[in-house]
Amino acid sequence: MDDQWAAAWRLLPGYLSQHVLLSVVALGLGFAVSLPLAVVASRSQAVRWPSLFIASLIQTIPSLALLALFYPLLLALTMLSRRVFGVGFSALGFLPSVMALTLYSMLPILRNGVAGIRGVDPAAVEAAQGMGMTGLQRLFWVELPLAAPVIMAGARTAAVWTIGAATLATPVGQTSLGNYIFLGLQTENWVFVLFGCFASAGLALAADQLLGLIESGLAARSRLRICSGALGLALGTVAALSPLAGGHGVAGYRIGAKNFSEQYILAELMGLRLDAAGLHASVKEDLGSATAYRALAASEIDAYVDYSGTLWANVLGRRDNPGREAVLRDLTAILDRRDHVRVLGSLGFENAYVLVMKEKRARELRISSIADLEARAPELRLGSDLEFLSRPEWTDLRRAYGLRFRSSTAYQPTFMYRALEDGQVDVISAFSSDGRIASEHLMVLSDPRRALPPYDAVILISPRRAKDARLIGALSPLVGAISVQMMREANYSVDRPGDALTPTAAARALDARIERK
C-alpha cells in the first residue's frame, strides 16, 4: 500500500504539469474565443441565438466522446496536410485534447459574457453614448468593467469543468491526472484511482477559489483581492509547469499502449529495453484499440504490441482463418506493403479471445467446449469486456456455433471477473494470457471449429522507424522471448488484489526473467 502511495507521488509532477498545461491552454483559448463572441452576440440577435445554441449542444456531448471524436478529424486533416504541404502534425495527444476542452469551456464564458454585457445598467450605456464614446470606448470603459464579475463567474465554472474533463484526455494519448484513474481502474489499484480523483478535485478547487477571489475583487472593486487572486493563479501555474522545463531536449521514441495491464507491462518493457540501449523513450498509455494502429500507421507512436487476430479482422477486414502461421505471414507482408508498418515478430505467446466459465459450473452443466454451449446458451448469461460484443470475432463465433445467450452485459475487465465470481454472469470473454484465468478456478472452453483467429502478440514498428537500426536492435531480442506462462504471471502480479505491483515493477521483473533465459 505504502509502495503504491509512493509510486503515485512520484508520478505526480509529470501528470500534474501535463494536466495544468492542458487546462490552462484550453481555458485560455476558450476565453480568447468566447469573450469576443459574447461581445458580438450581446449586440446582435442573429449571432446570439445560434452561438448559444451550438455551445449548449457541444455541452450535451459526453466529454469522453467529444475528446475521442477529434482524433479521426485531426487524423484526416494531418493526412491531407501531409499530402498537400508535405508536413503533418500529431493527431494524437495534446492537440485533440486541447481542441475538445476548448469547445467544452466555451459555454459558461459565452453565456455569462452575453448575460453580463446585456445586464449592464441602460443608464450607464446611454450616458456613454450621450457623452460621445465610440463603440469600442463604450465596450472597454463601461460594458466590460461592469460585466466583469459576471464574466469571471463564467470563467470559474469553465475552469472547474475543464480541469475535471481533462482527466478524460488520457485515452486519446494526452498524459493527465486521468492516467492515475485509468491505470488504477485497469489494474485494480484503488490507491491510484483515489489519488487521481483527489488530485484533480484539489486542482479544480484551488483554481475555483483563486478565480473566486478575483471575481469578488471585481465585484467589490478591491484591487488587493484581484491582484492576490491573479498572483496565486500565476504562481500555481508556473510551479505546476516547472517539471516541463527540463529534460525535454531530444525528441524520444514514443511507445504506445492500449488500455489494459498486459499492454502497460509490455510498453514499459520496451521502454526499459530502449533505455538500456541509450535511447530516450516515453510511453503513451490508454490508447483505444483502433486508435493505436492508426496512430502507429501515422507515425504518431513508434512502436506498440498488437495481436495478429485483431489486426487480421479489424485492420485487414478478413473473416477467414487460415491458421496461425499463415495469418502471421500474410499480415507481415500486407501491412508492410499497404501501410509500411513493420511487423517485427511475435513475442512468443498468444493473447486470444477465449470463453471462460467457472470450473464447477461448467462441470455441472457438462460443458467443456464452445460447441457444448450451443444447447445451453439460452439459459446462460454472458459477460464481456467493453469491446467484445461489437467485434467481428463475436459475430464469427456466434455464427459458427449458433450461440444465443439469455443476456449479455459489457464490463470493465476487472468488474467482469468479479461478476463471474459473484455468479452474476455464467460465461465471460477473457484473454488467454490473463493471469486471472489460472488463479481463479476457471475453465477455458475449447474452440473445435476454429472460429476465433489466432492472437499472437506482435511488435509493430511505425513507417518512420521501420528502418531505424537502433530501435530494431533494442527490441528484436524480445521476439520469441515471452512464453504465455511468463506473461500470465506478469499480468497477475499487476492484477492481483492486495499487493499488486505497478506495471513498471512488473516489467522489470519480466525483463529480469528474459535475461536469465
Add this chain to the structure above:
Amino acid sequence: MIVFDRVEKRFGGRTVVGPLTFEVVEGQFVALLGGSGSGKTTTLKMINGLVTPDEGIVSVEGAVVGAGPLAPLRRRIGYVFQEVGLLPHMTVAENIALGPRLARWDRTRTQARTAELLELTALPSEVGSRLPAALSGGQRQRVGVARALAAGPRLMLMDEPFGALDPITRDTLGRDYRALHDRLGLTTVMVTHDVTEALLLADRILVLGEGKILADGTPRAVMHAKDDARVSALMATPVDQARRLEALAGRPADG
C-alpha cells in the same frame, strides 16, 4: 445654434414627432414642455443623434446632424438625464474626467478642471474620491451636471434632469443650474413635464403635444396664451396654485 427643418420621426409607422420646424439661438434657455408621449424626449435626442429623424434636417452650429460621425458631435454637447448614468465603477472625479479624457486632455489640465467643476456645482472637494453609490440623489445629479460641463460644451441638453429629486433639492439645483447657464454663456435645451419648473427656469417654452408645437414663447406669453385649449389646461394648475399661494402669503399669521 440649433435648427429643426420639417423634422419627422416615426415609430412603427406612427408619427410621434413632427413635422417640426424651429430654431434655438445662442444663449437661450429653452424648455421642451409636455406630458408623456408628447415627443419631447425624442425631439431632444435628435439634437445629439441618439435618435435619427425619418424626415427633415436637424443641424447644430451649422452642421447637419448625422452627416458626419456622431461621437465628435456628442463630445461637444453636454448631456444630462434623469437617471444620471454615472459609471458605478469609477469615482466621482473619474466620472467628471470622462469628457476631458475623451477629448485627450493631459492629466494636469484634467485634474484642475475636475476640481473647478466640483466647486462650480457646489460639491465638497472630498466627494471626488468617492464612488457614486456613496452620494445622495441631489449630489449625484450635481455630478451629472459637472460631468456634462467638463469638456466645456457651449450647448447643454437636459432630459428631466431634476425629475427624480425631492421638491426642495429640485428647486435649489434648478436655480443653481440657471445661474451657471448665465455665467458660462451656455445654450440649454431642457425637457420637462413640470410646468412650474419650465416657467421659472426657461427664457422660452416650447409646449409639445403629440409631437407638434402647441405654443412657443416666453414663460409669461405661454402662461397667458389663450389660442389652444390644451395649453390653457396645462397652465391652469400653476396659475391657480400661484393665486392660492399669494393669498396664503398675504394673510398675517394667526394669533
